[in-house]
Amino acid sequence: MTGTSGRRVQLFEVSTLYGAATLAAALDAGQFGPRGSATRVLLLSNNAAVPEVAPGLPEMAGWDAVAARFDRVLDWNEAIRPFHPGDWRPLDRDAVLWQRLLRRYWELGDGPVELVLESVHAVPAAALAVIFSDADIHVYADGLMSYGPTRDRLPANTAVRLRRLLHLDLVPGLRPLLLSEYDTPAETVPGDAFRAVLDEITAATPRPGQELGVERPAVLLGQYLAALDILTQDEEEALHERMLRGAAVAGFRSVVFKPHPTAPAHYSKVLEKAAAEAGVRLTVLDTPMLAESVFAHYRPGLVVGCFSTALLTASVYYGLPVARVGTEPLLERITPYQNSNRVPLTLVDALLPDLEVAQKGEVVTERAELAQSVAPLLRTVGYCMQAKTNPGLRPEAERWLATRLGPETNRYFKRARLTALALPGGFGSHLARQLPGSAAALRVARRVRKATRAKR
Secondary structure (H helix, E strand, C coil): CCCCCCCCEEEEEECCHHHHHHHHHHHHCCCCCCCCCCEEEEEECCCCCCCCCCCCHHHCCCHHHHHCCCCEEEEHHHHHCCCCCCCCCCCHHHHHHHHHHHHHHCCCCCCCEEEEECCCCCCCHHHHHHHCCCCEEEEEECCHHHHCCCCCCCCHHHHCCEEEEEEECCCCCCCCCCCHHHCCCEEEECHHHHHHHHHHHHHCCCCCCCCCCCCCCEEEECCCHHHHCCCCHHHHHHHHHHHHHHHHHCCCCEEEEECCCCCCCHHHHHHHHHHHHHCCEEEECCCCCCHHHHHHHHCCCEEEECCCHHHHHHHHHHCCCEEECCHHHHHHHCCCCCCCCHHHHHHHHHHCCECCCCCCCCCCCCCCCHHHHHHHHHHHHHHHHCCCCCHHHHHHHHHHHHHHCCCCCHHHCCHHHHHHCCCCCCCCHHHHCCCCCHHHHHHHHHHHHHHHHHHC
16 A cells, blocks of 8 residues: 555554554554554664664564554665664755655655654654654653653754654553653553553464473563673673573572573574573573563573563563662763663662572562652652753652662763752852852862862
């Protein structure tokens, strides 16, 4: 089915199968109107560092079940070749030409276009917002970053076209900060619709051939944090080893490792040695599939990860015990403080038990009142990340820091950041709060700190 003259087109941009499943659930729930009311076009973007060698979405198990919801599937990489989708966006003056070109190339017709984008502040979504400069924009978020503040200020022409933010209820009841400064309404994708799509994908995903011989193994989730420059490859290998040894201490004799699709193959080799030393049976899944399909096939007794969104999916949508490993040192190392990964890292650290501290039988996530317990912390972290765009959060951040900052919560903040914002917990904060600007506050605080050191 192709676009025809005057017919409305809904253009859905996606880069992950998890994101595509989120869109499919929203469609099934009627959040984009009845089928047939518009031409639904799915635009695939492969954002891997080297897309030519990375698995594409059509290669993922269960892809056909999701793609069936759309009238057509297009390839963004092909349209802008030889440019990389993570780097390229058109000049503003070329936007009209690009729109004419893509309408003809993709046979979209001359009717209105609606954009449904992920990460609207980043390419390629930002490129599409520039090209289709008169299109309404719906943003969908398929992970924990939706609970954090918008990373960059959006161009005015993009901000005025925002219609809503669609998100999964990964922390039940918690409202996202993303796009809240633009008064963009947040709309939850129904959990039952999302789980139904995941079940479809699982049904189309062959169970890995190797039988484990035991029920309910531990599943380890790899994220490939080295690609994000959060860890080195050696450090990430060590993190995987800690996950495995923690699962062994918790009593699991069988472990399944679900590597990130773009992770190097030698990661699993290091784990094999650790598994032999720990006396556990290791299964490495080398078939591209969703972690959620692994949960459904194996019904694990424990899911372990660092700060993967799949940890919350396992808990909320599958009712599985989950635990974290290695989050605390990352809270200190991740830079800059405004790094969007700080939000999922903070949520996982605050909500899930530490596997290396918890004893066997205690690795459970109670979901009751999660939002109430974590929302004040998250809003305070969000203000510290993006204070200029969220000034309304400052009074609550000041109250939280004045009453809750201490040995158990210091890891969520950096003292230099608190000082720069003249917040409780910063150097010389009682002086800094009297100054008109954060830059001046930081300079005075540094002088105070230097003088204090000189007296020692």
